[in-house]
Amino acid sequence: MHKSRGLIPGQTREQARAGLKPGNFQGRPPRGVRSHEAERASADAMESHWFGTSRFKRRARVTSMEALTSTGTVRLGFEVADGEPFEFLPGQFVGIEAHFEGRGYRRSPYCILSEPARAPHFDLLVRAIPEGPLSLYLAALQVGDEVLFRGPTGRSMIPRFDDRELVLMATGTGVAPLFSMAHHLLAAGYPHPISLWWGLRLVDDICLTDELDALAGTYDQFSYAITLSQPPPGWTGLCGRLGESVPPLLETLGGKRYYLVGNGAMLEEMEMALSDLGVVQHCIYKEPYFDPIHQPDREIVARIRERFVATDLFSAYAARRGSDLDLDRDLEAARTGKAGNGDPMAVSDLFELLPAFLSHHPDQDDPKPTHVERPWNRPY
Ligand SMILES: Cc1cc2nc3c(=O)[nH]c(=O)nc-3n(C[C@H](O)[C@H](O)[C@H](O)COP(=O)(O)OP(=O)(O)OC[C@H]3O[C@@H](n4cnc5c(N)ncnc54)[C@H](O)[C@@H]3O)c2cc1C
Numbered sequence: 001m002h003k004s005r006g007l008i009p010g011q012t013r014e015q016a017r018a019g020l021k022p023g024n025f026q027g028r029p030p031r032g033v034r035s036h037e038a039e040r041a042s043a044d045a046m047e048s049h050w051f052g053t054s055r056f057k058r059r060a061r062v063t064s065m066e067a068l069t070s071t072g073t074v075r076l077g078f079e080v081a082d083g084e085p086f087e088f089l090p091g092q093f094v095g096i097e098a099h100f101e102g103r104g105y106r107r108s109p110y111c112i113l114s115e116p117a118r119a120p121h122f123d124l125l126v127r128a129i130p131e132g133p134l135s136l137y138l139a140a141l142q143v144g145d146e147v148l149f150r151g152p153t154g155r156s157m158i159p160r161f162d163d164r165e166l167v168l169m170a171t172g173t174g175v176a177p178l179f180s181m182a183h184h185l186l187a188a189g190y191p192h193p194i195s196l197w198w199g200l201r202l203v204d205d206i207c208l209t210d211e212l213d214a215l216a217g218t219y220d221q222f223s224y225a226i227t228l229s230q231p232p233p234g235w236t237g238l239c240g241r242l243g244e245s246v247p248p249l250l251e252t253l254g255g256k257r258y259y260l261v262g263n264g265a266m267l268e269e270m271e272m273a274l275s276d277l278g279v280v281q282h283c284i285y286k287e288p289y290f291d292p293i294h295q296p297d298r299e300i301v302a303r304i305r306e307r308f309v310a311t312d313l314f315s316a317y318a319a320r321r322g323s324d325l326d327l328d329r330d331l332e333a334a335r336t337g338k339a340g341n342g343d344p345m346a347v348s349d350l351f352e353l354l355p356a357f358l359s360h361h362p363d364q365d366d367p368k369p370t371h372v373e374r375p376w377n378r379p380y
Pocket residue numbers: 093106108109110111112124125126127128129131132133134135136172173174176287288289290291
């Protein structure tokens with residue numbers, strides 16, 4: 001039998017290791033002080049080489065810093081300090097980089113909260129995450145401090161066509177690019193309603209309401225609602241996660257674009273529910289902040305789907321196809337809420353029928369308008 005070398009009878013491996021100098025765990029000769037120094041020098045050289053080729057070379061200076069909530073949400077104002085051009089469209093983000101002693105460089109993207117018209121100034125909305133190095137670093141910045149960044153980069157969220165209503169859904173700081181887009185589109189005359197549904201946990205997480213109220217007061221076509229997953233007693237607003245409170249409030253699903261930003265699980269579950277109900281993929285825009293490859297739980301998705309009251313995509317299909325198919329009878333039943341025999345019909349029964357439904361999708365058939373240049377398609 002193989003016997004570990006160096007173990008005294010009765011001694012555990014941990015006890016043996018405790019008596020050793022660092023570095024000789026795996027039977028290597030102990031490293032001297034010089035080799036540690038050499039190792040550190042080589043790590044520093046690698047980092048400085050990396051930094052030399054890093055794309056995070058742009059500089060921005062903090063111009064304002066405001067704690068918006070007691071739960072760790074801050075709003076940071078920056079001005080670009082490197083003299084290079086800085087233009088962006090809503091949905092784009094900057095990559096921020098910082099060095100942490102003993103942990104090396106960390107970099108993460110942050111969507112821009114402010115409107116493009118204010119560039120080269122830009123604001124970020126940051127949630128300080130316990131133990132999260134970069135968010136804590138940002139939340140601790142002070143006016144006058146400089147950060148290294150790259151960008152702006154990422155996709156613009158501006159719709160290519162001005163043919164549809166916009167339904168914006170965000171959890172937490174996912175509201176940032178939607179806030180920017182709503183301001184931008186409304187100021188530029190976007191011709192359709194824009195509704196923002198914002199999922200937060202606690203009443204203490206609520207912020208930005210002065211500006212959202214001002215936007216809703218200025219533009220009739222804009223509305224917003226906050227839904228709290230952990231509301232306090234006496235809260236009269238929406239309660240529950242987005243997938244609980246919003247589906248009963250959307251009267252129709254067709255003719256809209258859906259924007260989902262924030263928690264990846266919300267995005268995947270909501271997207272699957274919308275898609276099951278007939279919303280086409282090209283009308284759903286997702287920007288996950290974390291948990292981007294969440295596998296939606298079919299039962300959660302089914303529960304979200306069940307809460308939707310809109311049946312317009314089904315009934316449009318039924319109207320188009322006439323009554324020659326059993327499917328039509330069932331789709332009509334979905335619209336009226338009654339099965340062919342007069343019994344109430346559960347929406348879930350319809351999902352048996354989806355493959356046939358989706359192959360004749362009414363929303364898919366919508367004629368696409370030709371792309372025309374609009375004021376909101378261009379950066380300022
Ligand atoms: C495209 C994109 C845009 C982003 N925009 C923003 C933004 O505008 N504002 C912002 O605060 N963050 C934003 N993030 C998240 C951000 O990049 C960092 O991941 C976040 O700040 C945490 O970094 P950290 O180093 O502090 O902690 P990490 O150790 O990297 O993260 C710890 C954990 O915190 C959770 N988490 C990460 N981000 C959030 C968040 N925003 N809210 C709640 N929980 C979170 C996740 O579970 C994550 O695993 C964005 C991410 C992406 C991909």
